Amino acid sequence: MNSPFPANHSWIIRDNTIPGLLDIGDTLTLSPNTVLGPPQLFLVQYTGQHTFWNGTAFYPVGITPPAIALHYSWDDSLSAQQQPAAARADFNVASAGLHNSAMNPQVARLLGYVPVDDHFAIISLFCFQAAQPNGNDWFAIDSRWSVVAPRQDGTAHGDPP
């Protein structure tokens, strides 16, 4: 996850299952700390109403990239609710798989955290190059907000504009 691929790429949230953290249409850009060699960290530039994302740092950690298999492409001209049911389900399955693997320290990802209200949400970013059948990149943002209230956890995802 420390390849140049996720860097300086503007990502748009296409679907959101993390209320209070991200809204559809928000954008995230990951700025590497250096362009000379592999970056040690990425700083987030964010547009949207959840300004606590701005300036947060994410570190490439883990070893093994998670495997995903998207069978449909997201239609960026339609809202999440207007996607074909099978397409949205396909992306939700992929997101759920990432959520299950996000606590495995071996899994490669960008790891950081954001302060939300009076506690931290642990955030894992997964970036996939040309993961969609149409060749578009895809990324997923996984949140571990609270240990005892899993309904507050979730995964949002999106792709470049």
Added chain:
Amino acid sequence: MNSNWWWNKQWVIRDNGPLARLFDPDDTLVLEPNTADDIPLFFWIRFDNKDPKKSACWKDRYVYAVGVTPPATSLVYSWDDTKPCDQQAPGVREHYNGMVNRVRSTAENPFTARLEGHIPVDSHWEIIRFFCFQGAQPNGRDWITVDALQKNPAPGVHDISNPKLLEDGTGHGDPPH
């Protein structure tokens, strides 16, 4: 933090400061690399706590080496490991607390080199950071600080009436004799 002198080394907590909910003096920990065959990419936290409730916070948790620049320390006194934290020579504990706070003040800088992870405490996650310093004490002994961040206080706000702010803090220790 990507050298290996602090791996698989036993550390003893000498002062738990405001982190009594996480460990006690004389608890021990080892940072165990995930592999012995290659450069480790993360480290298991092997905390041996006397209190099983505190052990539960550390069980199967891990940290990653992140950041770039090691924080600076300049300890003038050595910790007397034969005495508890509240019986150190006058000024020693205060000196260590000052250094702990100095390290802590750099910990929010993303470039600061550290071991970072998160642990479940009660119903929330706390951000945990370890800083290991080789030969940092005047007597040549190593030193470790353990920093916990439960929540981010708003910049410039230090309301001591807010108990949540008081739960953040740093403990420290060094190797056993």
